[in-house]
Amino acid sequence: MSRTARLLDLIQILRRHRYPIQGRALAEELSISPRTLYRDIKTLQEQGAKIDGEPGVGYILRPGFMLPPLMFSEEEIEALVLGAKWVSKRTDHRLGAAGRNAIAKISAVLPQDLRETLDVPGLLIGPGDFVAAGDTELALIRQAIRKETKLTITYLTLKEQKSVRTIWPLALAFFDRVRVVVAWCELRQAFRHFRTDRILKLSPSNERYPKRRKVLLKEWRQVEGIPAP
Template sequence: MSRSERLFALLQALRRHRRPVSGRVLAEETGVSLRTLYRDIASLQAQGAGIEGEAGLGYVLKPGFLLPPLMFSPEEIEALVLGARWVANRGDDPLQDAARNALARISAVLPPELCETLEASPLLVGPGSALPASSVDLAVLRQAIRTERRLSITYRSAEGTASARVIWPFALSFFDHARVVIGWCELREAFRHFRTDRIDAVEVLDDRYPRRRQALLRAWREAENIPQRRMLLP
């Protein structure tokens, strides 16, 4: 285990304890000697970690302390790289640029040994099927979702029939073969899924929809019987 991994493991162990915990317990949880444990705590305190306490009394991590980016574990780095590579390959242009910029920022603050893990990650994204072109700007859809704005859209069914809809968009799903806006449809009075390549026109309306986006997302998950564990974020 590298020093960075060891310090990360120690911070994670401290996070699990809301009350002061002895150095001996922390040493056992992290698999190091008590002497190394005390040295690691001193190193973290010198780097600004909010650790209070001393030998013989126990240690506690101050509430609200955030782990700095340099404390990513190698597995977390590989997960970030794989996700960013997928977005850079399958996202729209603004998201592709954002994924590359995010990786560059992470690389700039990682210590050398972890930076090598990021740059040499063996996890690759294979080619997927060609995505159908979207007639609308996905950035407009994402902004409407973030600001909880109603959308007026012209939508074509699979048979080519056009209809005017007003929807409450609350999620944008990226599949290998399509991108789908998930929203409440005022016309159908139900949740509906709209492929972006079938949206011919979109207008962001001035007013917000009457329910919060997170509440709609929860209700949709329940309606679709989608377990919480399948969602990375609430």
Template structure:
């Protein structure tokens, strides 16, 4: 591994940790001495990487720092291409367009030796059921989740019973035959999943819901026994 590759790997390791990581742990992951690790940290800081911390306390990379997308391995490229193709094939109109544009941007910045890999990958997306139509506009749901806005809608359940709901949306689940909105329901005072094709008369409130979507997602995962991704 060249020093340039090691520095990029060090940044990636720091990005994978939300809390300070000791120098000994970082040095162990990279297979280098502590002295070399401290030298690498100093080099990255001099080049503008927002790494905070010091020897004996640990290091953390402040959120928002972006890596140049030029050092993907072939496995990483195939993973990105496969994911983008799935979204382009199975996502709603806006997500599909975003996936295609993303794939084009990734290809444009790859080194010449790897530029053919996206087109040559042998990982393919299989056929899926017909595109899901009707129900809630997924783009509206995503915007409400990002803005942490309450949603009000009419909902028809599996028994065709209708009810008016006000919910705090915080996640969308994409499945081959359905899309699920995950939210805290004020009516039930609990977490509920709503099939988006059964949602009608949707409106987004100006009012933000009282908790962050990250906190709701974390609590929902704990209730469902779902490990963090």
């Protein structure tokens, strides 16, 4: 393994841990000596990585350190581009534009040989139905999810009845034919799923819901029997 690849692996290992990890464990995972590990950590710190810690205590990588895209492997680039292209074709226009912008930014900083991976891709997104309209509403839903604020919606149920609900939006799921809001419903006092094409009216609010979204998502996964990502 080259030293560059080893430094990249070290950064990735540190990113996986939220709490300090012992140098001995890092060295074992990388199959290097503790002395080599300490040199690698010093090198990364000199390059701007915010690694806190010391021998015998453990090390942790603080947020904010960005690796140059040149250090992406070919498969990592393929994964990023495939995901961005899926977003550009299967979500709303604003997210789609963001996906195309991301691809353009990646392409701008890649060396020529890797840029060909973007110009002549070997992984393609298959055809599918684009879910039209509702871009404004989707933007408001995404904003409420980020800010953890309540939404009031007028919803058309499967029985074709209108129902006014106050919901706590937790996530937005994109399927080929529908988009679904995962939310806590104050009316039903339970988790519910709302198709965005059946939301007739949406009113945003600045009122935060009382629990953190992370906690609610964990509870929703437990109720639905969905394993954590």
